[in-house]
Amino acid sequence: MGVSLARDLQTPPTRRRVPRRLREEQMLDAAGKIFAAGGFHAASMDQIATAAGISKPMLYNYFGSKEGLYIAYLQRSGRALLQAMRTADSPDAPAEARLHAGVLAFLSYVDDHRSGWVVLHQEASSQGGPIAAQVAELRQRIARMLEGLFDSDAFAHAFVGASESLANWWLEHPDVPKAEAARLLTSIAQIALPAR
Numbered sequence: 001m002g003v004s005l006a007r008d009l010q011t012p013p014t015r016r017r018v019p020r021r022l023r024e025e026q027m028l029d030a031a032g033k034i035f036a037a038g039g040f041h042a043a044s045m046d047q048i049a050t051a052a053g054i055s056k057p058m059l060y061n062y063f064g065s066k067e068g069l070y071i072a073y074l075q076r077s078g079r080a081l082l083q084a085m086r087t088a089d090s091p092d093a094p095a096e097a098r099l100h101a102g103v104l105a106f107l108s109y110v111d112d113h114r115s116g117w118v119v120l121h122q123e124a125s126s127q128g129g130p131i132a133a134q135v136a137e138l139r140q141r142i143a144r145m146l147e148g149l150f151d152s153d154a155f156a157h158a159f160v161g162a163s164e165s166l167a168n169w170w171l172e173h174p175d176v177p178k179a180e181a182a183r184l185l186t187s188i189a190q191i192a193l194p195a196r
Contacts, residue, residue, distance in 0.1 A: 024062060024072075027052045031073050036113075040070055040131065071134050078138040081109050085145065095149045095193050096186070102146075103163070103182045110167045111178060117167065139164075155192040162188055 018026070030052035034043045045066055049056040063069035089101035110117045139160050146156035163185060170181045 023054070023058075027054065027059060027062060027069070028073050028076055031069050032077070035070060035073065040066075045069075067130060071130055074131070074134045074138070077113070078134070078141070081106070081138070082141060082145065084109050085142070096190075099146075099149055099189055099193065100182060100186045103185050104178065106163060107167065107170065107178050107182055110171065114171060117171070150189070150192040152192050155189075159189055159192070 027048070031043075031048045034048050034051055037043075043066070045056050045059050048069070049059050052059070059069060063072055084105040085102045088105035089098045091098070093101070139157075142163075143153075143156045143160045146159055147153050150156050150159070166181060166185050170176055170178075
């Protein structure tokens, strides 16, 4: 019995490996919090690794660079936003109902990710390169999704810009209910919705 206990004390406990996909999600969650707290430039890979409970080399192994990590974070956030907007209402619902549901989903996403939303747009406006390109691609994807609702492709692009601007304004005016902000934005779109 004593030999068995001595052997158990000498054998280090085995670590359970976290599946790659889950580990990646954990790293992106931690990165999002760090990026939101201080922006892309102020964030360090050391901070992100510590927040994720991993080593800094593991971050580089998964994402290659801080910029690669940030782009992966933006891509994941963009997919989540698009999914929320796409599934906000039935594809068979009238255009006005789908638009209103999509606007509410958009504002809910902004509300749930406030600091990340602010950082995302500050970074996009202050820096070019792959990060700005990622944000521009997200805008394009949202505009393409809206083109199915409006009679004008140009209006779909203009509506994306108006939506971003209203979202930024709304974050600075927390006394305005989300439903009221959505109503304001939806009312702008009335001129471009197809006749019922």
